[in-house]
Amino acid sequence: MNLYPLLAAALLAATFSLAAPPPRPQQQPEVLAHPKVDADDKVYPLDQIVTASVHDAWLLSGKNEEAFFDIVEQLAQLSAEKRGISLPDNAAAGKRMGEIIKQKARADRDELLYVIVDQAVRAVGTKTTAPVKK
Numbered sequence: 001m002n003l004y005p006l007l008a009a010a011l012l013a014a015t016f017s018l019a020a021p022p023p024r025p026q027q028q029p030e031v032l033a034h035p036k037v038d039a040d041d042k043v044y045p046l047d048q049i050v051t052a053s054v055h056d057a058w059l060l061s062g063k064n065e066e067a068f069f070d071i072v073e074q075l076a077q078l079s080a081e082k083r084g085i086s087l088p089d090n091a092a093a094g095k096r097m098g099e100i101i102k103q104k105a106r107a108d109r110d111e112l113l114y115v116i117v118d119q120a121v122r123a124v125g126t127k128t129t130a131p132v133k134k
Contacts, residue, residue, distance in 0.1 A: 042070045049074060054116065055109040072101060075117040083118075085125035097124045 044060065049071050052060055061067035076097075080087055087093065100120040104111065 041073070042067050044071055044074060046074075046078070050078070050112075050114045052113055053110050054105045054113050057113045058109075071113065072117055075114050076121055079114070079118040079121040080125055083122065083125070084127060084129035085121055086128040087121065087125045093124050097121070100124070 048060065049057060052071075057071050058068055061071060076087065079085070087097075097120045100123055101116055104116040104119065105113070
């Protein structure tokens with residue numbers, strides 16, 4: 001999808017540098033949310049990113065904007081799949097989604113990043129199928 005480079009550009013403008021406790025050392029099972037991986041994408045365990053706040057995800061990314069975007073992309077794919085939503089493949093939709101995420105993430109860095117991404121997916125996407133139930 002060409003939506004993700006535009007979303008990345010919008011997210012690159014956001015700064016998430018806050019002081020926080022060190023990341024919790026945890027042994028995570030290898031459950032992945034990113035079925036279509038580009039060679040340069042970092043893939044994070046699903047159970048780790050779904051429970052991460054905006055700030056936690058920023059720390060998990062190593063305070064790296066590209067890695068943070070990889071987390072956002074994984075969460076967007078998960079949300080779209082679970083809700084049976086198709087994300088449009090155009091610049092306007094990508095920009096709108098990026099702005100929604102950036103605005104909500106800046107407003108509350110303690111909010112779960114998945115909740116913010118899910119709201120953006122629902123605002124921009126189009127319902128195509130029944131949600132996935134597991």
